[in-house]
Amino acid sequence: MKRSSTSAALAVAEVDKATALQLTPVSRETQERLDRYVALLLEWQAKTNLVAPSTLPHLWTRHIADSLQLLDLAPDAKVWVDLGSGGGFPGVVLACALAERPGAQIHLVERNAKKAAFLREAIRVTRAPSVVHLSEIGDIVEKWGGRVDCVTARALAPLHQLIGFAEPLVKKGAKALFLKGQDVEAELTESTKYWKIEPKLYPSRTGGQGWIVAIDCIERRS
Numbered sequence: 029m030k031r032s033s034t035s036a037a038l039a040v041a042e043v044d045k046a047t048a049l050q051l052t053p054v055s056r057e058t059q060e061r062l063d064r065y066v067a068l069l070l071e072w073q074a075k076t077n078l079v080a081p082s083t084l085p086h087l088w089t090r091h092i093a094d095s096l097q098l099l100d101l102a103p104d105a106k107v108w109v110d111l112g113s114g115g116g117f118p119g120v121v122l123a124c125a126l127a128e129r130p131g132a133q134i135h136l137v138e139r140n141a142k143k144a145a146f147l148r149e150a151i152r153v154t155r156a157p158s159v160v161h162l163s164e165i166g167d168i169v170e171k172w173g174g175r176v177d178c179v180t181a182r183a184l185a186p187l188h189q190l191i192g193f194a195e196p197l198v199k200k201g202a203k204a205l206f207l208k209g210q211d212v213e214a215e216l217t218e219s220t221k222y223w224k225i226e227p228k229l230y231p232s233r234t235g236g237q238g239w240i241v242a243i244d245c246i247e248r249r250s
């Protein structure tokens with residue numbers, strides 16, 4: 029890349045980071061953790077596809093603020109389970125933000141060994157309170173033994189499948205928070221064929237056509 033285009037890219041990234049931190053402000057300690065996470069992600073992105081390359085110039089708004097906005101919807105939650113964490117959204121970002129909260133623990137469930145290795149390294153460099161489970165989601169949620177306050181997922185599966193993944197944890201008292209795109213209404217219509225749910229919908233703070241679906245109670249239709 030030529031020097032002028034490199035500095036233009038850096039300027040775009042700076043503006044994006046400032047925008048993200050305005051949308052979802054964090055403490056200085058959390059920002060330092062997130063900076064370490066972003067540096068690691070950019071290093072690994074060269075060899076492992078962790079996020080869509082087209083989203084890299086807007087990493088802070090598209091991925092980090094998108095993840096951070098979940099915190100206000102579960103302000104007292106300490107134990108989180110993030111399903112299909114991939115490159116760490118929203119799980120690693122939440123873990124960075126909750127690092128100072130006593131008792132906070134974020135479980136990251138990922139079946140891809142390379143991505144799980146990245147997640148472990150991200151936790152190491154950020155010292156975030158988190159555990160990586162290299163596992164199929166079904167195997168983990170069915171035998172979940174401890175407390176869980178919140179279950180999250182982003183870009184993992186259609187909503188009716190996410191509800192099926194989350195059901196055992198919601199039955200144990202967790203609130204489900206799913207980050208969804210513009211087709212949320214159609215996905216909700218499909219979901220109600222299989223599940224009795226009373227979802228709440230929140231528009232994404234990061235703009236675009238995104239929505240957050242919050243569900244407190246899940247019952248399978250017979």
Ligand SMILES: C[S@@+](CC[C@H](N)C(=O)[O-])C[C@H]1O[C@@H](n2cnc3c(N)ncnc32)[C@H](O)[C@@H]1O
Binds near residue numbers: 078143164184
């Ligand atoms: C499209 S990526 C999204 C990653 C991240 N949540 C994000 O928003 O950037 C979906 C991730 O879920 C993982 N995944 C899909 N199905 C899974 C399953 N049944 N059990 C565990 N991980 C799964 C994939 O390996 C992949 O890393």
